[in-house]
Amino acid sequence: MEYLLLQVLNGVQLGLLMFLLAAGLTLTLGIMDLVNLAHGSLYMMGAYIAWTLIGVTDSFVLGTLLALAATFLLGVAVEIAVIRRLYTRDHLTQVLATFGLILFFNELVRALWGPAGKSIAIPGFLNRTVEILPGVPYPAYRFAIIVVGAVVAILLAWLVARTRLGMLIRAGASNRRMIGALGVNIELLFSLVFGLGAVFAGLAGLMAAPIATVRIGMGDDILILALVIIVIGGIGSIKGAFIAAMVVGQIDIVGRAFLPDILKTFMSSSAASSAAPAISQVLVYVLMAAVLVWRPTGLFGQRT
Amino acid sequence: MRDLVSSLLTPRGIATALILLVLAALPLLTQAFDQRYLLSIGTRIVIWSIAAVSLNMILGYGGLVSFGHAMFFGIGGYAVGILSAEGISSGWIQWPVAVLAATAWAAVIGALSLRTRGLYFIMITLAFAQLVYYVGSGLEAYGGDDGLNISRSRFPGLIDLRDKASFYWLCLALLCASLWFCGRYANSRFGLVIRGAKSNELRMTALGFPVFRYRLAAFTIAGALGGLSGVLLANEGAYISPAMMSWMKSGDLIVIVVLGGMGTLCGPLYGTIAFFVLEEALPPILNLAHKGWGEYWMIVFGPLLVLIALYARGGIDSLLGRRHD
Numbered sequence: 001m002e003y004l005l006l007q008v009l010n011g012v013q014l015g016l017l018m019f020l021l022a023a024g025l026t027l028t029l030g031i032m033d034l035v036n037l038a039h040g041s042l043y044m045m046g047a048y049i050a051w052t053l054i055g056v057t058d059s060f061v062l063g064t065l066l067a068l069a070a071t072f073l074l075g076v077a078v079e080i081a082v083i084r085r086l087y088t089r090d091h092l093t094q095v096l097a098t099f100g101l102i103l104f105f106n107e108l109v110r111a112l113w114g115p116a117g118k119s120i121a122i123p124g125f126l127n128r129t130v131e132i133l134p135g136v137p138y139p140a141y142r143f144a145i146i147v148v149g150a151v152v153a154i155l156l157a158w159l160v161a162r163t164r165l166g167m168l169i170r171a172g173a174s175n176r177r178m179i180g181a182l183g184v185n186i187e188l189l190f191s192l193v194f195g196l197g198a199v200f201a202g203l204a205g206l207m208a209a210p211i212a213t214v215r216i217g218m219g220d221d222i223l224i225l226a227l228v229i230i231v232i233g234g235i236g237s238i239k240g241a242f243i244a245a246m247v248v249g250q251i252d253i254v255g256r257a258f259l260p261d262i263l264k265t266f267m268s269s270s271a272a273s274s275a276a277p278a279i280s281q282v283l284v285y286v287l288m289a290a291v292l293v294w295r296p297t298g299l300f301g302q303r304t
Numbered sequence: 305m306r307d308l309v310s311s312l313l314t315p316r317g318i319a320t321a322l323i324l325l326v327l328a329a330l331p332l333l334t335q336a337f338d339q340r341y342l343l344s345i346g347t348r349i350v351i352w353s354i355a356a357v358s359l360n361m362i363l364g365y366g367g368l369v370s371f372g373h374a375m376f377f378g379i380g381g382y383a384v385g386i387l388s389a390e391g392i393s394s395g396w397i398q399w400p401v402a403v404l405a406a407t408a409w410a411a412v413i414g415a416l417s418l419r420t421r422g423l424y425f426i427m428i429t430l431a432f433a434q435l436v437y438y439v440g441s442g443l444e445a446y447g448g449d450d451g452l453n454i455s456r457s458r459f460p461g462l463i464d465l466r467d468k469a470s471f472y473w474l475c476l477a478l479l480c481a482s483l484w485f486c487g488r489y490a491n492s493r494f495g496l497v498i499r500g501a502k503s504n505e506l507r508m509t510a511l512g513f514p515v516f517r518y519r520l521a522a523f524t525i526a527g528a529l530g531g532l533s534g535v536l537l538a539n540e541g542a543y544i545s546p547a548m549m550s551w552m553k554s555g556d557l558i559v560i561v562v563l564g565g566m567g568t569l570c571g572p573l574y575g576t577i578a579f580f581v582l583e584e585a586l587p588p589i590l591n592l593a594h595k596g597w598g599e600y601w602m603i604v605f606g607p608l609l610v611l612i613a614l615y616a617r618g619g620i621d622s623l624l625g626r627r628h629d
Contacts, residue, residue, distance in 0.1 A: 029423070035423060037555075093613045093614065095558065097610045097613035104606025106602065220551075235424075271444045281434070293416055
């Protein structure tokens with residue numbers, strides 16, 4: 001029972017990380033109608049920049065905050081240099097151009113930081129366990145991810161639903177041309193939203209860094225998963241992205257934690273432990289295919 | 305006959321004829337200059353061209369942005385690899401099984417994916433490709449993530465695929481056959497429906513064409529041809545691994561088709577050659593500018609892709625003048 005609870009929490013933690021990545025992606029897709037494959041590169045850049053800045057400042061918190069600011073600037077710079085030219089183009093152009101950006105960033109990281117992976121140490125004040133229930137310890141760092149992720153998710157929900165910026169974002173998602181015609185500075189709005197998405201991606205990357213490795217291409221596989229999440233949730237829907245991210249997080253953890261034991265009842269244990277992660281990944285894609293067949297624009301997507 | 309001559313005497317005809325001539329003589333040239341490894345690059349160019357021709361049939365002519373075409377590399381390759389690992393080494397069994405498997409899979413996922421449009425289509429094809437990728441990496445008995453060394457298909461008494469030159473010519477012959485087939489496809493009534501649906505799906509539907517069924521057929525044919533290229537790729541390296549169907553490879557294939565010129569007959573061929581030549585030539589050129597830079601050639605190649613996507617969507621084919629069809 002305890003084990004089950006811990007695994008569910010791990011799933012929530014993974015889901016929240018995925019949500020941070022997917023939120024920026026679904027905003028850019030929903031509002032600007034932009035397929036941004038380079039979103040995973042911003043995730044990677046966030047982690048690498050944090051690694052450097054934590055080393056320079058010798059403080060996890062300060063380094064992290066500076067890295068977030070740097071990722072925002074990087075996002076805005078990328079938007080101005082390349083992305084801005086892509087809004088009016090077709091999806092194929094966007095896929096191609098942002099695919100080029102991925103190659104660029106992967107190689108840039110290799111040139112600047114070298115091919116070997118980096119690791120960020122868990123900061124001292126989080127390097128312990130907390131008791132989530134009496135007698136049930138849970139790593140404090142993972143718990144902190146859940147807290148930060150949940151806070152950001154709530155902030156984002158508040159931003160989109162309650163503020164003027166959020167109103168513009170929602171208006172932009174339903175009719176871009178109209179809000180432009182009403183005198184809203186779309187260029188600025190788009191740059192801001194893109195920078196915001198970059199910050200979320202960078203935050204996800206640097207929070208994941210201490211429990212994974214900072215390595216080249218770390219954003220490529222997770223990007224695909226984030227795309228799957230926003231497609232399941234429906235493009236442009238924050239609520240959909242959240243629900244889908246939670247479901248995908250649980251599927252992944254269940255696959256890693258429980259499938260091996262189930263498979264071992266009829267397979268050799270080494271085959272079971274290697275097949276289980278693959279099966280849980282496959283399950284995610286089967287889920288997406290099933291959702292799209294059932295609802296071709298995702299769970300909360302706009303019907304056209 | 306006069307038609308053939310006049311069509312050969314255009315820039316496009318001359319370029320294609322020259323390329324095919326060089327490709328046909330490549331094994332002799334590499335032997336004469338003792339550059340054996342160029343032949344293996346040549347073989348890969350020819351195999352990738354076949355895959356690009358198949359992707360062009362749906363992406364170029366049909367406007368269907370399939371972001372998972374490398375999965376057919378994987379299905380063709382794994383069909384050969386699994387059969388060979390199980391002791392069935394005859395190509396007469398391996399190849400038809402592999403192509404049939406790719407065809408069947410293409411028909412199934414085509415039927416599901418073609419219900420969606422635009423971005424959702426890109427994503428669902430990508431998702432199916434990832435699904436195949438993870439199935440491949442989960443097959444521990446066949447190498448899992450690390451891949452598997454296999455023995456090449458056997459065609460006793462006909463051809464020995466271990467001989468590099470014969471294998472190359474076989475691939476080239478199959479490429480010529482694919483190009484011929486694609487040319488027939490593009491100008492047939494069937495192909496015209498596919499092309500018409502690319503520019504205006506609603507109109508084709510209003511004209512009474514069951515667009516979905518036409519597209520499904522095209523998707524299936526492209527899958528079969530893609531499966532064939534996977535069979536060849538597995539035999540080229542005598543090796544299969546999930547890496548041959550990673551989503552980056554699907555991206556490379558799209559790059560190739562756009563680079564060469566979408567919806568043009570020989571565009572995929574130009575695109576593949578340009579792609580591989582850039583990959584081989586950029587590092588030495590950069591090293592010339594500054595020693596050590598060559599290692600990071602993708603820093604140049606990435607932005608180059610951005611520029612191509614933004615400003616050169618006609619591809620290489622458009623450099624050869626306007627088309628008349």
